[in-house]
Amino acid sequence: GAGVSQSPSNKVTEKGKDVELRCDPISGHTALYWYRQSLGQGLEFLIYFQGNSAPDKSGLPSDRFSAERTGGSVSTLTIQRTQQEDSAVYLCASSLPPGELFFGEGSRLTVL
């Protein structure tokens, strides 16, 4: 597609449920990033994929968070046993290094 696509755009879930957020990067972009943003605040780095290299998971806040990138393209961020503090906007971005990041519109997660 023309840009980074994220789904769902909004997700409301109950505490304790698992959620999956999807990111479809720009075709040909080898780098893919996940960030978290709470209520118009700054960006919190979560995880970074580059080609076939092992991902940089240093930003994942707990072992309830995981992500995978299949075939060097689509990525899924999974949050298990969601907590209310997980409520945020999850932003995905892709790039063709060393260029700039292109962001999706985000997935807004609300945990009740």
Add this chain to the structure above:
Amino acid sequence: AQSVAQPEDQVNVAEGNPLTVKCTYSVSGNPYLFWYVQYPNRGLQFLLKYITGDNLVKGSYGFEAEFNKSQTSFHLKKPSALVSDSALYFCAVRDNNYGQNFVFGPGTRLSVLP
């Protein structure tokens, strides 16, 4: 380690006046610097970048930024602000010695008053 500071949480400017949003950075190698804008309920949009070359970089929507190596700054500027420029602005840096990790500043909220 890389870091980015945006010393002002909020900048207010009157429409038609020049605007500046400040950014300073710290990297061990040569910096790649970026500015992004975020409108309400939207993702971040790329404005401009400095990789190498001229210190004055021109970008989208009439914005420009000046790379100052001695002051480790990359301030965003626009000669004449528009009300539609009101948004959240993020500065980011990537250290070319440390792979692809981008570090973002905390953001500055710009309000352009009519």
